[in-house]
Amino acid sequence: KNEVEQSPQNLTAQEGEFITINCSYSVGISALHWLQQHPGGGIVSLFMLSSGKKKHGRLIATINIQEKHSSLHITASHPRDSAVYICAVRLNTGNQFYFGTGTSLTVIP
């Protein structure tokens, strides 16, 4: 079973472009986590959301609980944004997170 679906799987953008990565889930959740995984494998937390919208620098994350959907936006993309972006959800029924397969982003200079 796959509780979390991300799209697109792969994304290539020109430097400066506005980027959107989508995450849909099929179950009731208490929180959604956007993470960034670097080529070396390390995972960094970007946002934790349970409602609404959060912004940090050039990154914006939104969530629509009714539609079971979240988006991660990157404004003025830069080659250093190249990474895998992962959506993970915590179900209402526990504390563990279920992870999506990630979106591999490449930003070309």
Next chain:
Amino acid sequence: EPEVTQTPSHQVTQMGQEVILRCVPISNHLYFYWYRQILGQKVEFLVSFYNNEISEKSEIFDDQFSVERPDGSNFTLKIRSTKLEDSAMYFCATGGSPRRNSPLHFGNGTRLTVT
């Protein structure tokens, strides 16, 4: 900024051997997790640990696996009698109370290769 520290960064072991992966959580975190990522696949939950006991575990976390916090600082994952399919990146994550929607903080991972 405080970090979650994992050791070793790489571990190569022969099939059937036991390995212990170590994690030093962020000091004021009380919730600890182990996740694994097989090459090319998504991150999978193994186990969560709170108040010196397992709070949740996945189907993957069978009798081959165990966790403990032996000295109040290290949080360890032991894999007994390793199999080829245990080869993966193992991530430790720690966080504050889930009720407060505290984000997870991940270590850099231990890459385990079973030969």
